[in-house]
Amino acid sequence: EIVLTQSPDFQSLTPKEKVTITCRASQSIGTSLHWYQQKPDQSPKLLIKYASQSISGVPSRFRGSGSGTDFTLTINSLEAEDAAAYYCHQTTSFPYTFGQGTKLEIK
Amino acid sequence: EVQLLESGGGLVQPGGSLRLSCAASGFTFSSYGMSWVRQAPGKGLEWVSSISGSDGSTYYADSVKGRFTISRDNSKNMLYLQMNSLRAEDAAVYYCAKNQWELAPWGQGTLVTVSS
Numbered sequence A: 001e002i003v004l005t006q007s008p009d010f011q012s013l014t015p016k017e018k019v020t021i022t023c024r025a026s027q028s029i030g031t032s033l034h035w036y037q038q039k040p041d042q043s044p045k046l047l048i049k050y051a052s053q054s055i056s057g058v059p060s061r062f063r064g065s066g067s068g069t070d071f072t073l074t075i076n077s078l079e080a081e082d083a084a085a086y087y088c089h090q091t092t093s094f095p096y097t098f099g100q101g102t103k104l105e106i107k
Numbered sequence B: 001e002v003q004l005l006e007s008g009g010g011l012v013q014p015g016g017s018l019r020l021s022c023a024a025s026g027f028t029f030s031s032y033g034m035s036w037v038r039q040a041p042g043k044g045l046e047w048v049s050s051i052s053g054s055d056g057s058t059y060y061a062d063s064v065k066g067r068f069t070i071s072r073d074n075s076k077n078m079l080y081l082q083m084n085s086l087r088a089e090d091a092a093v094y095y096c097a098k099n100q101w102e103l104a105p106w107g108q109g110t111l112v113t114v115s116s
Helices: none
Strands: A004-007 A010-013 A019-025 A033-038 A045-049 A061-069 A072-074 A084-090 A102-106 B003-007 B010-012 B017-024 B033-039 B045-049 B058-060 B069-072 B078-083 B092-100 B101-108 B110-114
Touching: A004 A084, A004 B078, A010 A019, A010 A061, A019 A033, A019 A084, A019 A102, A045 A061, A045 B101, A072 A084, A084 B045, A102 B003, B003 B092, B003 B101, B017 B033, B017 B092, B017 B110, B033 B069, B033 B078, B033 B101, B045 B069, B045 B092, B058 B069, B078 B092
Parallel strands: A010 A102, B010 B110
Antiparallel strands: A004 A019, A019 A072, A033 A045, A033 A084, A061 A072, A084 A102, B003 B017, B017 B078, B033 B045, B033 B092, B045 B058, B069 B078, B092 B101, B092 B110
16 A cells, blocks of 8 residues: 655644645556645645646646656645645545545644 | 535434435436535545446445445446445435536535444
8 A cells, every 4th residue: 555644734824825745655556646736625626737737627726746656736826715625535545545535734 | 507406414323224326417417427526524535436428337445345236327326325324424415416527517416323
């Protein structure tokens, strides 16, 4: 099983700041790594697919990068609406796995 | 517009069974894999099971293997999850998701409570 480890678990920031969330895989997964956003009481929503591919309708301040075992999600110029939990997810092999999540608080 | 609507959740006793359903619309259902993902209260996301669109191959998390069965009815655009021998640790919101490698979109979820 491929283990995904996210850091940090929690971060509290102010609007307009930049945040970087990292996801490390226990073995190489190429770019089969996707990012989701889950706001309170909502279903998860796809933010970035295949490590860096943008998704229609997702604001351009969300950027993904990385390959192999190290990946990052960067949110530029945070907005209040970005308060949410963020998860990475690998689909290179079954069982699919998720990172433990990063909770982002906007002060 | 792609829509996924789960149903079938509820309260069940430990050892009991439940069948979840997911009604899909807005896309050619038979052409896509589908997945179930669950989220225990206050916890993160856990992949449960997937089924391919083409040949119906199925995949399970070790935590549910032998107890849960994923299936689909392409004629009705329906996805199912039969859950048997339920345990307290199976309590969660269960989401279905369209699976083209990445999972998108997700349904609104259905809550399963396991308690005596």
